[in-house]
Amino acid sequence: MGLVYPLPSENKTVQGKEIQLEDLLGKTVLVIGGGGREHAIVDALTRSPQVSKIYCAPGNAGIGSQAFNVAIKDTDVEGLKAFAIENSVDLTVVGPEASLAAGIVDAFRAAGLKIFGHTQAATAIESSKEFAKKLMDKYGIPTAGYRSFTDYEEALAYVSARPFPAVLKYDGLAAGKGVVIAQDLEEARAALSDMLLDHSFGQGKVVVEDFLTGPEFSFLCFVDGERVYPMPLSQDHKRAFDGDKGPNTGGMGAYTGLPFITPEDEDFAYREILCKAASAMVAEGLPLSGVLYGGLMKTPQGIKVIEFNARFGDPETEVVLPRLESDIYDIFEGVATGRKLESPVWADGVTLGVVLASKGYPGHYEKGFAIGGLDQVDAQVYHMGTTVKEGQVLTAGGRVLMVVSSGKDLADAREKVYAEVRKISCDNLFYRNDIAHLAFE
Ligand code: AMP
Ligand code: GLY
Numbered sequence: 001m002g003l004v005y006p007l008p009s010e011n012k013t014v015q016g017k018e019i020q021l022e023d024l025l026g027k028t029v030l031v032i033g034g035g036g037r038e039h040a041i042v043d044a045l046t047r048s049p050q051v052s053k054i055y056c057a058p059g060n061a062g063i064g065s066q067a068f069n070v071a072i073k074d075t076d077v078e079g080l081k082a083f084a085i086e087n088s089v090d091l092t093v094v095g096p097e098a099s100l101a102a103g104i105v106d107a108f109r110a111a112g113l114k115i116f117g118h119t120q121a122a123t124a125i126e127s128s129k130e131f132a133k134k135l136m137d138k139y140g141i142p143t144a145g146y147r148s149f150t151d152y153e154e155a156l157a158y159v160s161a162r163p164f165p166a167v168l169k170y171d172g173l174a175a176g177k178g179v180v181i182a183q184d185l186e187e188a189r190a191a192l193s194d195m196l197l198d199h200s201f202g203q204g205k206v207v208v209e210d211f212l213t214g215p216e217f218s219f220l221c222f223v224d225g226e227r228v229y230p231m232p233l234s235q236d237h238k239r240a241f242d243g244d245k246g247p248n249t250g251g252m253g254a255y256t257g258l259p260f261i262t263p264e265d266e267d268f269a270y271r272e273i274l275c276k277a278a279s280a281m282v283a284e285g286l287p288l289s290g291v292l293y294g295g296l297m298k299t300p301q302g303i304k305v306i307e308f309n310a311r312f313g314d315p316e317t318e319v320v321l322p323r324l325e326s327d328i329y330d331i332f333e334g335v336a337t338g339r340k341l342e343s344p345v346w347a348d349g350v351t352l353g354v355v356l357a358s359k360g361y362p363g364h365y366e367k368g369f370a371i372g373g374l375d376q377v378d379a380q381v382y383h384m385g386t387t388v389k390e391g392q393v394l395t396a397g398g399r400v401l402m403v404v405s406s407g408k409d410l411a412d413a414r415e416k417v418y419a420e421v422r423k424i425s426c427d428n429l430f431y432r433n434d435i436a437h438l439a440f441e
Contacts, residue, residue: 026052027329030084031067032074032104033095034058036355036384036402037314041093041328042067043380044321048329055087061393062383062401075102084113091116093332094290097311101127105289116332118310122286125277126293126310129171129178129207136305139280141273143305144210152196155206159188167209170195181211212299215260215438216306218316219269219294222344223278224335225287230270232256232323232346234316235438240362242434249362250399253435254315256323257350257410260298260438269296269303277308289335318382318402319351352413352436353404354421355384356429361398369395369428379420380404400429410439 027050031038039062045051046066057080059069072079074096081104084092092108094100094117103120124131129148136143148171149155159166159182166188170178178201182188194200218236222229237253240246273294281288293309293316321328325345334341358365371393374381382404385397403421407413414436421431 026050027090028053028088029055029329029332030070030080030087030089030092031056031059031095032080032092032099034060034063034069034074035095035314035397036382036399037312037317038095039063039066039382039384040318040321041095041312043382044324044328045093048327050327050329055083055089057083060383060396061386061388062381064388074099077102077104077107080104081107081111081113084108085111090114091329091333091336093117095312097123097126097309100290100310114333114336116336117290118288119286122281122288123310124286125281125288125308129169129307130205132305132308133207135277135280135284139276139283141276141280141305142302144212146207146209148205148207150196150205152192155192155196155208156189159192159208160185163211164188165211167211168192168195169207169209170201171205171207212297212304212306214297214299216295216297217258217261218254218313219266219274219296220313220316220320221270221274221278221292221294222331222335222341223274223288223290223292224338224341225282225289226275226279227340228270228275228278228292229331229341229344230266230274231320231344233258233261233266234313234319235436236313236316237432237435240357240432242432243437247362249357251313251315252355252357252399252432253353253402254319255350255352255410255413255436255439256319257413257439259410265298265303269294273303273305289338314384315353315355315399315402318380318404319353322351322380322404322406323347323349347406349406349408350410350413351404351406352410352417353382353402354417354431354435355399356401356403356421356424356426356431357399358385358395358397359428359430365398366428367394367396369426371395371401371429372425373423376423377403377420379417395426395428400426410436414440 054067056067057070057072092115100123105117108115166182168180180191220231236251295307323346382402384399387396405416
């Protein structure tokens with residue numbers, strides 16, 4: 001048998017170009033992570049005419065139908081590096097912040113491996129609230145006023161003398177649990193004691209911020225130093241139940257096509273927030289080379305930053321990437337190597353996605369429930385927390401699935417998505433019925 005080249009799959013066309021031998025030599029990509037965000041990244045990579053093989057570490061049941069799952073933890077930098085070398089991976093794409101904070105990009109680059117994601121030092125824009133606040137202050141990026149404290153008594157005295165609610169943020173990665181909006185002194189005292197006396201998240205500081213009001217939204221951009229390529233705006237739904245009630249979750253649904261943002265708002269946020277932050281990081285000697293996620297709020301005083309993240313959002317990625325018409329491999333590779341990109345092209349219309357979560361989430365929940373009806377669903381289904389046992393897909397996490405539809409407008413996408421969600425049967429899942437409710441009020 002002669003040399004066999006991996007051929008691009010049937011739906012990949014090499015538009016108007018004579019096919020060269022190199023075109024047939026597809027790229028191998030390793031995606032790090034195993035949630036809905038990574039499923040959406042893998043799914044977008046399958047649409048690239050350049051990619052012929054995708055690994056995902058650790059992946060999940062849904063990802064396993066589009067990529068090879070690899071049982072390596074997302075923070076096992078040495079294990080992932082050895083895998084990338086052994087398997088001639090052309091490009092690695094990092095999903096979770098934990099991998100970035102563990103220094104995966106630094107380690108891969110030192111070994112001469114191409115990787116999409118920020119260095120450990122640049123990840124401070126997400127991992128340290130104080131770093132991010134100082135950066136915004138220094139470069140005039142609009143955000144809530146703040147002060148930071150290490151001493152419990154000083155923090156308490158400051159909070160007591162100010163109006164409530166008080167916004168208290170633990171300075172470090174705290175798995176989404178580091179922010180407390182205290183409604184009164186009692187709640188503030190408990191949270192500060194947790195963070196500064198009991199060190200529940202580790203030894204650290206607390207940032208006390210002014211309380212802002214207004215709708216929140218997410219502005220994700222691909223960033224390579226000073227170059228900032230915007231993605232469509234999206235909105236997450238953080239509370240567990242309809243009407244934005246119940247506890248905070250990782251996100252119960254998202255959509256693109258925000259009804260409350262004008263083109264002027266978007267332009268302001270792009271120039272005065274995302275581009276300024278990218279330039280500020282270059283000026284600080286910490287250039288970004290991955291996704292910068294602005295968690296923004298449209299307040300009565302204008303658009304302000306609530307937080308920056310150094311990665312794709314989840315569930316935002318699942319509604320944003322389906323609209324990408326450009327080759328995502330080209331974008332990832334361009335950012336990873338510092339090559340200027342053509343502006344990415346996004347499909348018109350909107351997308352809307354509903355998360356199905358285990359009953360009890362974000363508190364205690366059971367796993368291992370059979371999920372039926374998936375083969376009936378006529379929409380994109382991203383797996384967030386699933387596993388397969390004897391051919392049966394089972395629940396394996398808090399957030400389990402996300403169903404995403406596109407449409408000409410939000411009413412259209414909403415109707416389509418909920419019709420598909422209802423085809424999924426499982427004894428232990430719940431979902432919100434009001435995703436994109438701001439568009440219908
Ligand atoms: P974060 O982890 O920084 O995104 O904060 C979690 C949530 O707390 C945000 O999505 C907001 O809903 C809320 N929050 C954070 N900072 C503020 C603030 N300064 N004012 C009002 N709400 C805030
Ligand atoms: N959707 C919130 C986040 O990814 O942080």
